[in-house]
Amino acid sequence: MAILKIARMGHPVLKRIADPVADPTAPEIHKLINDMVDTLEDIGGAGLAAPQVHVPLRVVIFHVPGARIAAEDGVVGENPPGIPLTALINPEITPLVPETIAGIEACLSVPGLAGMVPRYRHIRYRALRPDGAVIEREASGFHARVVQHECDHLDGILYPMRMTDMKTLSFVEELRRFENKEAED
Template identity: 60%
Template sequence: MAIRKIARMGHPVLRQPTTPIADPTDGEIQRLIADMKETLADAEGVGLAAPQVYATWSVMMFFVPPSRAAEDANDDGVPLTVLVNPEIEPIGDERVGGWEGCLSIPGLQGYVPRWRRIRYRGLDERGAPIEREAADFHARVVQHEYDHLQGVLYPERMTDMTQFGFVEELMRHPAGAPDDV
């Protein structure tokens, strides 16, 4: 396992759609997943997609810590989940805004509208099918990481660029700033 460098906004690897994975148990894919787990832990993030570590495969991972799950009335959180070849679909029409950051856009946050509830499916790292419904923060994290697999970064989803800035400035001038920065 190795901690990989994280690609930052502006690098072309973050702009291209990923390639589906034929066999999640392939040795190269298993090494990538192991490296991504170590990189995510080192970066202290809640999600990571393969393009963020310069890989063009369709794999992402995320978790929801209990502190964030409590906001969604799901006190247990969501354990680290590896999702290969994911698909998502909205459940209902409701969208909600929330503050997001990204390991590929360090030091910045923006207010992003997302589907409140989604269904996602794919394969786990052993090739077993996963299908779940998610709401609120859980749904937000999944949509954010899924966007990386499509070559989309969260500022492209924003509808009001006045709600985009450096975390330290947003904390200093809290009018309209995130509560959890």
Template identity: 60%
Template sequence: MAILKIAKMGHPVLARPADSVADPTAPEIRQLIEDMVDTMIDAPGQGLAAPQVHVPLRVAVFLTPDEGDGQRELVTLVNPRWEPVGQEQDMAWEGCLSVPGMRGLVPRYTRIRYEGTLPDGGRLEREVGGWHARVVQHELDHLDGILYPQRMTDLKDLVFESELRHRAALSPQEQEE
């Protein structure tokens, strides 16, 4: 078990596209994934991409949201890709381990399809919606050098977590008034 150092917004590793992994089953990739999971849990976070721990590779781990049954799944993907299913988007508050202490109102597609290689060499393909879709988009953005503030439509919606209570009770429409 190793807890890795998390890169913060402004570090160059977060601003560039990550490199593809040649062998998703390589022992060093399995070790990276184990260390990323340990780091995510320790932080604590809901997801983590390899560039966030100073490793410029296309690897991401995340927990699926609890769909009301108390169950969450740990998903680990190598060389993942995603695409929107339809054009519908919604706005929600997001945070990030690489942007500590801040939250932003971010538009994301409500339904997506994603795929990637598993650490054992198998494939995972899913179509998901809601918070699950949002988490995947957020984590996979890291693999393209994108942090959530770059997705925001208005930087007035970037706030300190300690001040979010003043805004979170309002809908995005009410916040614009």
């Protein structure tokens, strides 16, 4: 396994539409996914798309811990079950409702920044798994946000391109500093 270098905003691999994967069971796809998992574990974050590691293929991985769902979706009480590490190959997203909800997003390819991004509230996604089987799920809230964010990378879209108010683009450090200051007041 290997830790891969993250492509940053401005790199051509992040600007293009990624190529479909012909054979999800191919050894090179399994190696790519394993290396992406190592990279995500090393750097942290909820997900990673193959173009972010300089590979222009339609592959994403993500996980959504229950505690993060609770925090992001405002769940009170016990943490909901999380979504375990999932690999999607050639994913397709279908919005199930027209409504969007805005939320703060950051990205490993846009280090140090975060901004408010509208995303569909409820989606269905369908993809191939590394064993070639079809995976189809419905997702809402933070789960849906993560999947949409990662799949955008496959179409050459970074979250600032989805922002509707660039005044919300901020350094993460400043967001945390002023959040803490507001909490103290």
